[in-house]
């Protein structure tokens with residue numbers, strides 16, 4: 001009996017330990033599943049690996065490319081892929097109709113965590129320092145963007161829409177409403193910075209008022225303004241500044257012209 005009791009007890013113990021192991025296996029399996037779900041969800045948002053400086057939390061606002069075609073051709077020969085650029089590189093035109101010139105070269109130069117072409121570095125740096133001296137808070141949230149980076153941004157957005165059940169064509173169409181086609185973003189030039197918050201509220205800040213007064217002294221113009229949407233095809237962007245050179249910036253503001261108009265105007269003046 002005693003032996004029987006012992007063997008029954010040990011059988012019970014073995015059964016209990018088997019149950020414990022089974023329970024542990026189930027718990028571990030559940031944890032593994034949960035971890036897998038968490039990991040896959042966190043990757044679903046990004047879809048494509050993006051460069052470190054974008055992943056560092058800098059918001060990327062890419063100008064809309066979709067509306068741009070609406071007014072294409074309005075400025076005559078200033079549109080189209082056969083567009084003749086002026087010889088002054090600071091007046092290079094890039095929009096939804098006019099791609100970045102094939103031979104365009106950028107020498108990226110770091111300013112903070114972003115880069116711009118080395119040709120505008122000194123002027124941009126001077127503007128940043130002047131703002132600081134005036135007690136104005138100015139920072140660069142986005143600068144030079146390569147065509148490859150633009151492709152990554154576009155692909156990521158397309159995959160995001162496809163994950164939400166869209167076909168690839170639908171996803172691409174939707175993505176292109178808010179993201180410029182690779183090769184057609186002005187950020188490719190290296191002459192562009194998005195400043196501070198890529199947000200319409202930026203227009204209400206002292207920093208924006210300071211820029212309205214001083215940006216041209218450093219060769220920068222607000223590229224997309226509310227009164228030029230019918231020409232640029234892009235909504236008002238109080239944060240997007242384009243370097244065109246001091247004289248050009250002053251003249252553009254005086255003539256109240258956007259770059260499309262100004263380039264056309266110069267061509268009519270015989271500038272090549």
Ligand SMILES: [Zn+2]
Pocket residue numbers: 061062063187192193194239240241
């Ligand atoms: Zn921009």
